Amino acid sequence: MTDQAYNFAYLDEQTKRMIRRAILKGVAVPGYQVPFASREMPMPYGWGTGGVQVTAACLMPEDVLKVIDQGADDTTNAVSIRKFFQRTAEVATTEATAEATVIQTRHRIPEAALTKDQILVYQVPIPEPLRFLEPRETETRKMHSLEEYGLMHVKLYEDIARHGAIATSYAYPVKVEGRYVMDPSPIPKFDNPKLSNSPALQLFGAGREQRIYALPPFTHVVSLDFDDHPFEPSKAPHDCDLCGASESYLDEVITDDHGGRMFVCSDTDFCRTRREAGHVGRLGTPSQEAAE
Amino acid sequence: MNAMTETRPLLSVRNLTKRYGPRIGCADVSFNLYPGEVLGIVGESGSGKSTLLSCLAGHQTPDTGEVIFQTAQGPRDVLQMAEPDRRRLGRTDWAFVHQNPRDGLRMGVTAGGNVGERLMAVGARHYGDIREKATDWLGRVEIAADRIDDRPRQFSGGMQQRLQIARNLVTGPRLVFMDEPTGGLDVSVQARLLDLLRGLVRDLGLSVIIVTHDLAVVRLLAHRLMVMKSGHVVEQGLTDQVLDDPQHGYTQLLVSSILQV
Numbered sequence: 001m002t003d004q005a006y007n008f009a010y011l012d013e014q015t016k017r018m019i020r021r022a023i024l025k026g027v028a029v030p031g032y033q034v035p036f037a038s039r040e041m042p043m044p045y046g047w048g049t050g051g052v053q054v055t056a057a058c059l060m061p062e063d064v065l066k067v068i069d070q071g072a073d074d075t076t077n078a079v080s081i082r083k084f085f086q087r088t089a090e091v092a093t094t095e096a097t098a099e100a101t102v103i104q105t106r107h108r109i110p111e112a113a114l115t116k117d118q119i120l121v122y123q124v125p126i127p128e129p130l131r132f133l134e135p136r137e138t139e140t141r142k143m144h145s146l147e148e149y150g151l152m153h154v155k156l157y158e159d160i161a162r163h164g165a166i167a168t169s170y171a172y173p174v175k176v177e178g179r180y181v182m183d184p185s186p187i188p189k190f191d192n193p194k195l196s197n198s199p200a201l202q203l204f205g206a207g208r209e210q211r212i213y214a215l216p217p218f219t220h221v222v223s224l225d226f227d228d229h230p231f232e233p234s235k236a237p238h239d240c241d242l243c244g245a246s247e248s249y250l251d252e253v254i255t256d257d258h259g260g261r262m263f264v265c266s267d268t269d270f271c272r273t274r275r276e277a278g279h280v281g282r283l284g285t286p287s288q289e290a291a292e
Numbered sequence: 293m294n295a296m297t298e299t300r301p302l303l304s305v306r307n308l309t310k311r312y313g314p315r316i317g318c319a320d321v322s323f324n325l326y327p328g329e330v331l332g333i334v335g336e337s338g339s340g341k342s343t344l345l346s347c348l349a350g351h352q353t354p355d356t357g358e359v360i361f362q363t364a365q366g367p368r369d370v371l372q373m374a375e376p377d378r379r380r381l382g383r384t385d386w387a388f389v390h391q392n393p394r395d396g397l398r399m400g401v402t403a404g405g406n407v408g409e410r411l412m413a414v415g416a417r418h419y420g421d422i423r424e425k426a427t428d429w430l431g432r433v434e435i436a437a438d439r440i441d442d443r444p445r446q447f448s449g450g451m452q453q454r455l456q457i458a459r460n461l462v463t464g465p466r467l468v469f470m471d472e473p474t475g476g477l478d479v480s481v482q483a484r485l486l487d488l489l490r491g492l493v494r495d496l497g498l499s500v501i502i503v504t505h506d507l508a509v510v511r512l513l514a515h516r517l518m519v520m521k522s523g524h525v526v527e528q529g530l531t532d533q534v535l536d537d538p539q540h541g542y543t544q545l546l547v548s549s550i551l552q553v
């Protein structure tokens with residue numbers, strides 16, 4: 001097949017309309033999982049085919065696209081999705097969070113505050129937060145429709161019983177506008193507070209599971225917890241060794257085979273922006289641009 | 293018993309019928325259950341006991357009939373209730389103990405989580421309180437407190453059944469359905485479970501509908517008895533009367549067959 005055979009952003013208009021309808025429904029019912037007829041995409045499941053379809057249905061020619069995977073723009077997954085849209089939609093791309101109008105992400109929410117002119121698209125592997133304890137889809141659907149969410153707390157109870165604290169650190173369940181319980185995709189729970197009251201539109205796409213859900217701007221999102229074990233967004237108790245940031249989510253990086261390691265911002269754009277502004281961490285060197 | 297007083301029935305069943313295609317599950321069943329009463333349903337295998345119980349508990353939809361429950365808001369026909377209300381009833385006022393503990397327990401969840409689930413389902417959000425209640429209930433069903441973080445898989449059949457009972461009773465249900473709760477257990481284990489059940493029924497003043505094919509179980513637990521055959525109720529009355537002076541030929545057979553065992 002040649003590139004000419006592709007429609008703008010790969011999907012045909014019929015499919016985009018179907019996906020947009022699902023997105024609108026998701027926006028109208030925040031946190032509710034809307035079924036959609038997921039299409040075959042020229043990449044394997046697990047590579048974010050749900051997110052890619054949502055992004056394809058949202059993109060306009062004037063959009064500026066950023067793609068991140070675990071906070072970084074340069075991983076294989078991020079690079080290949082970015083290339084895909086460069087080729088099929090010819091949109092401008094960027095690594096700068098502030099410049100992007102559409103951001104597709106896997107496993108992170110950018111550190112920089114998002115704006116009302118941005119759409120954040122999450123890649124979702126398992127959209128159903130109740131599946132851990134209730135594998136039957138007919139039953140989980142009923143539980144959502146009847147707001148029977150006691151089981152979510154059983155999961156958290158089990159965590160505390162086994163580990164002394166809520167050990168769930170990724171895909172930490174949330175309640176949306178006091179109604180639907182939602183899986184925020186495998187972002188670290190550190191990012192959970194950023195889900196709530198964001199000016200940006202947040203869309204979630206699960207390709208293999210054929211579900212789309214959404215958080216419209218300024219949606220109230222609460223992480224589930226117990227009165228005596230309140231939710232705590234945690235991170236490694238360090239500053240970034242490159243930019244010195246104390247409030248960003250950190251990755252631990254092994255630096256040699258003698259036990260050497262460092263902590264660096266997982267959001268590479270955030271880290272670079274800080275270094276360019278002259279911030280220097282424990283192991284960092286002043287950036288060229290900042291020196292100039 | 294209360295049956296003779298003016299108390300209103302807790303549960304009033306009228307002309308309940310359930311067919312499976314041309315086959316009769318249960319037919320034209322009517323009875324009253326009064327608060328604090330234990331009603332035994334006996335009959336040979338295939339007589340319609342489980343069908344009746346699952347229709348009462350809302351697990352199956354009967355073809356015709358009424359199941360009127362005395363709710364906090366007054367008498368309501370459970371069969372006419374909206375599903376959310378019926379399900380809420382199922383995890384607050386009602387409890388259901390299955391014959392096979394696997395059907396009534398979450399096998400992948402700890403004993404404490406199993407007991408705590410109903411508490412959390414009705415809004416408990418304090419881990420310490422939930423755990424305390426779970427520990428208390430494990431004690432009441434004679435499961436050592438240090439087993440609270442074990443999963444039911446690690447329990448014997450008798451323990452699993454006791455755990456299922458604790459999980460059901462923790463929210464103080466007003467009506468408990470039990471389908472052959474002692475079935476599938478060794479005789480000595482059965483005896484211990486029966487003893488435990490008898491104590492709980494007495495101490496908590498539970499209202500119970502218990503299905504069994506074992507007349508020894510109803511002799512020990514039930515105030516009143518209903519005998520079923522081919523889906524129909526052929527005889528009902530006070531347990532001792534029915535067992536000691538059976539009127540219906542089928543009941544006479546049933547009673548004599550146990551004597552021969």
Ligand SMILES: Nc1ncnc2c1ncn2[C@@H]1O[C@H](COP(=O)(O)OP(=O)(O)O)[C@@H](O)[C@H]1O
Pocket residue numbers: 312315316317318335336337338339340341342343344
């Ligand atoms: N799911 C079903 N489908 C068809 N027939 C059933 C089903 N369940 C029970 N039956 C039939 O209904 C009758 C009553 O069965 P059941 O209520 O299980 O009796 P019991 O519990 O007294 O052994 C039997 O004839 C049985 O074969």
Ligand SMILES: [Mg+2]
Pocket residue numbers: 341342343
């Ligand atoms: Mg049966």
